[in-house]
Amino acid sequence: MDAMSDLVGQYLRVRRALGYKLNNAEDILNRFVAYLEVRDADRVSVADAVGFATAPPARTARTQALRLSAVRCFTRWAHCQDPSIEVPPARLLPARPSRVAPYIYTAEQLDALLEATGRLQPPERAATYQTLIGLMAATGIRTGEAIGLDTSSFDPHAGILTVTGKYGKRRMLPLHSTVADALTGYLKQRRHLPGAHSDHALLVSTRGTRLHLSTVHATFRPLTAEAGLGTASSACRHRLHxxxxxxxxxxxxxxxxxxxxxxxxxxxxxxxxxxxxxxxxxxxxxxxxxxxxxxxxxxxxxxxxxxxx
Structure with missing residues (x-):
């Protein structure tokens, strides 16, 4: 299994050199090697790959398919290094992609949400989250993109917001004057926060540091109840995204x-x-x-x- 672990490491290095992150794939492949080691397997077979993909705690067909997909991508590459490694056939464990039903907010609901956000304490926290929600609603940028914005990302004179998206790709968004004015006003309001001058983040916590994704989601969920937004169904709940x-x-x-x-x-x-x-x-x-x-x-x-x- 040492040789298999080495192959996994080589595979990840090659793929990451091509620009892939593969964080989830790395976890799956490490667990696959452990699975083979427990069973004292001397080679990789299709039966082993399927057995690993369907083993607990893979509770859903989609999870099983994703596991096997990660193993299949690896074995296709590893087969070139060691022909004894078997490659699972494509679509051996098919699974339809699952999708959470999005909640489409009305203009009235967005107003209620921003009003509820304005009641957060202290006022600096309310201003940050109002800016975050308002900016995402007005531009459609991702939550991670909004949190990742720096003060240098916003050009108040040109009214341009430079957003860094997936895979480091950047795009420049011309803002409506109301959005640019709101961002300018927020930057003036947060100047006195401790650490705000040393941190380059555009949206900051009350400590003057960049917002954390888990904290943002934990703050947003109660706000929807505070704003009186009911869920459309069990499959359609409020999300910041x-x-x-x-x-x-x-x-x-x-x-x-x-x-x-x-x-x-x-x-x-x-x-x-x-x-x-x-x-x-x-x-x-x-x-x-x-x-x-x-x-x-x-x-x-x-x-x-x-x-x-």
Whole structure:
């Protein structure tokens, strides 16, 4: 198993040199090596890979499929080093991707949420979380992207926000004047916080340090109850990330209502959200009643125009 551990280490180094993080894959592969060691396996077989993927505590089909996928990617590479290593066939454990139903906030609900956030204590904490929620709602950036912003990320004179997204890719977002003014006002308000001058973070805690993701989520959950937002169903609960979904839906809804061509708007929205391809943006376009109605109206109008020609 020492040789197998070495192969796993080589595989991770090669893949990471290509830009992959593989944090979850590393954990899975280390557990796979331990699984083989317990069974005193002298080589990697398809049966071993499937046995590991389906062993407890893999409670769901998706978890089993993800485990086997990580092992399969590794064995495809390792087979070139050692032909005795068997590669599991593709789709041996198929699983449909699971998706949490996004909660699409209305304008009234966002106002109620910001009002509830304004009641946090002390006032500096309220200002930080109001800025965080307002910025995510107005720009659709990811929670991690918002927390990762530095003071240098915001150019108040040009009204530009530079966001660092996945894989270190950067994009420059022109802000509406109200959003730029709100960020400028927040920066003035947080100047007296201890440590705020030494920390480069744009959004800071009451100690003047960068916000932590777990703390942000723990703060957000009670705010939805404080704002009186009920859950739509057991599969649709409030998440901070749903502000990104709401932004995408609202952008397309406004485009339909203005009579813009959605085929033109979608690539722009995709670039704004930091997606590589427009197909990644479809994930965020939840079929709300308003969006479907607007799409149907556009379709009817297009059919009428074709009939006249």
């Amino acid at each position: 749903d502000l990104r979904h709401t932004f995408a839906v609202s952008t397309m809804l406004d485009a339909y209502r203005r009579g813009d061509d959605p085929a033109v708007v979608l690539p722009v929205l995709s670039t704004w959200l930091g997606h590589t391809e427009p197909r990644d943006t479809y994930w965020y376009l939840t079929g709300t009643a308003e969006l479907l109605e607007a799409a149907a109206t556009r379709l009817d109008t297009t059919d009428e125009e074709r009939a006249l020609t």
